[in-house]
Amino acid sequence: MPLNIHHLENEIIDQYLYDENSTRPWIIGFSGGKDSTMLLQVVWNALKKIEPFLLQRRIHVVCNDTLVENPRIVKFINKTLAKIQETATKDEVPITVHQTIPVIENTFWVKLIGLGYPAPNKFYRWCTDRLKIDPTTRFIKETTANNGEAIILLGTRSAESSNRAASIKRHEVKGLRLRKHLLPNVFVYAPLKDVSTNELWQYLNQVPPPWGGTHKELVTLYRNANSGDCPLVIDDTTPSCGNSRFGCWTCTVVSKDKSMEGLIDNGEDWMQPLADIRNFLVETRDNPEKYREQVKRDGTIKEGQWGPYTAETRAEILARILQAQKAIAEIEGVELITHQELVLIQYYWYRERYFFKNTVSNIYNGIYKTDFDMSKQEEKFKQEVDLLKMSCNQEPKDVELIHDLLALQKTKTLLIRKRGLQSDIDNRLSQFIEELKKPGKD
Numbered sequence: 268m269p270l271n272i273h274h275l276e277n278e279i280i281d282q283y284l285y286d287e288n289s290t291r292p293w294i295i296g297f298s299g300g301k302d303s304t305m306l307l308q309v310v311w312n313a314l315k316k317i318e319p320f321l322l323q324r325r326i327h328v329v330c331n332d333t334l335v336e337n338p339r340i341v342k343f344i345n346k347t348l349a350k351i352q353e354t355a356t357k358d359e360v361p362i363t364v365h366q367t368i369p370v371i372e373n374t375f376w377v378k379l380i381g382l383g384y385p386a387p388n389k390f391y392r393w394c395t396d397r398l399k400i401d402p403t404t405r406f407i408k409e410t411t412a413n414n415g416e417a418i419i420l421l422g423t424r425s426a427e428s429s430n431r432a433a434s435i436k437r438h439e440v441k442g443l444r445l446r447k448h449l450l451p452n453v454f455v456y457a458p459l460k461d462v463s464t465n466e467l468w469q470y471l472n473q474v475p476p477p478w479g480g481t482h483k484e485l486v487t488l489y490r491n492a493n494s495g496d497c498p499l500v501i502d503d504t505t506p507s508c509g510n511s512r513f514g515c516w517t518c519t520v521v522s523k524d525k526s527m528e529g530l531i532d533n534g535e536d537w538m539q540p541l542a543d544i545r546n547f548l549v550e551t552r553d554n555p556e557k558y559r560e561q562v563k564r565d566g567t568i569k570e571g572q573w574g575p576y577t578a579e580t581r582a583e584i585l586a587r588i589l590q591a592q593k594a595i596a597e598i599e600g601v602e603l604i605t606h607q608e609l610v611l612i613q614y615y616w617y618r619e620r621y622f623f624k625n626t627v628s629n630i631y632n633g634i635y636k637t638d639f640d641m642s643k644q645e646e647k648f649k650q651e652v653d654l655l656k657m658s659c660n661q662e663p664k665d666v667e668l669i670h671d672l673l674a675l676q677k678t679k680t681l682l683i684r685k686r687g688l689q690s691d692i693d694n695r696l697s698q699f700i701e702e703l704k705k706p707g708k709d
């Protein structure tokens with residue numbers, strides 16, 4: 268049966284107006300890709316058919332930025348999000364745009380360069396939770412806490428892949444539009460689940476977005492990047508990472524980043540240094556004997572197992588990123604690593620006693636020929652580490668806990684934003700208590 272867009276819009280109107288709970292907000296996961304674009308567009312057009320005084324339910328459009336998104340895609344998404352918010356406000360559509368990012372201690376570079384986590388693979392994929400699921404979950408929890416319940420709208424479609432079809436089927440409750448999410452009081456609604464890929468492209472080619480402009484840039488991006496979609500990842504059942512799609516440019520879970528290669532082949536040559544860094548990350552991961560410590564983080568040595576990246580590897584990766592960042596500086600707004608991340612990386616290096624000849628500021632200044640001066644922070648970190656070790660010499664485990672709490676405080680201060688600090692501290696303390704409860708710990 269061909270796509271009946273009126274039927275789809277009527278179903279959305281019905282769900283919006285006659286939901287048993289008239290106040291629970293909708294959260295639309297927006298990635299800028301084809302699925303979530305169609306979803307937002309269909310919802311928006313459905314809302315236009317409702318009398319304005321009945322538009323009481325708020326719709327939050329949430330877009331997560333992992334901070335290692337493909338810069339070309341980031342530019343496009345930021346432009347789209349700005350247009351969505353501007354038009355929604357002007358037309359009095361109850362839509363608010365939000366952007367989420369990982370907490371700084373969980374960013375890709377802080378984990379990889381600061382703590383020496385190896386580049387992820389499909390067996391050790393430490394990044395998805397930290398970069399994608401946690402920031403969105405935090406937003407969903409906050410929204411639910413403020414409203415009692417919430418409904419997440421996803422652009423998931425059965426036609427996208429057989430895994431996806433199986434996942435939708437598994438969580439479907441027959442005869443009901445909403446399925447329960449793992450989070451309490453949260454429900455999931457996937458209005459596009461029966462839309463085929465052909466129907467989706469037909470729709471996007473024929474119907475312009477209600478926030479203005481056309482879908483030409485989106486279509487071109489897909490064509491040039493040979494790409495699929497990377498939807499909002501809300502839990503482990505949402506397929507996303509690891510396939511050819513718009514995702515992190517650093518992704519080493521996929522064997523090839525086809526979308527980045529596609530963009531480079533289609534004239535975005537400036538991305539080549541990024542592809543080179545990604546390939547270097549693959550090399551460091553696949554050759555642990557050359558790039559990683561023998562001693563694991565817990566102090567043990569086990570045959571066939573490796574510890575974090577060595578100090579030299581971390582310095583090398585950082586240098587490559589800064590070199591690439593400098594080389595592509597003329598591409599407006601491209602920042603591969605933030606200043607806050609650099610500070611926290613240095614903090615972790617001190618904490619781990621990486622007093623090798625290179626500090627973050629040395630590496631930075633060597634590349635940028637500047638006087639980026641972190642000596643005051645570096646001296647402070649060094650004194651803090653010494654003082655802590657001295658005062659906790661009977662309880663070395665406490666040093667780690669206090670460090671983590673200080674790091675949380677520090678990063679929030681750096682971001683001039685203390686929102687969430689209390690819950691981050693609570694989480695770290697609960698984790699510490701759980702560790703103490705484990706057998707063999709006192």
Ligand code: SF4
Pocket residue numbers: 333387392394395398399508509514515517518519520521
């Ligand atoms: S796209 Fe790759 S690097 Fe990014 S979160 Fe997913 S698996 Fe990790």
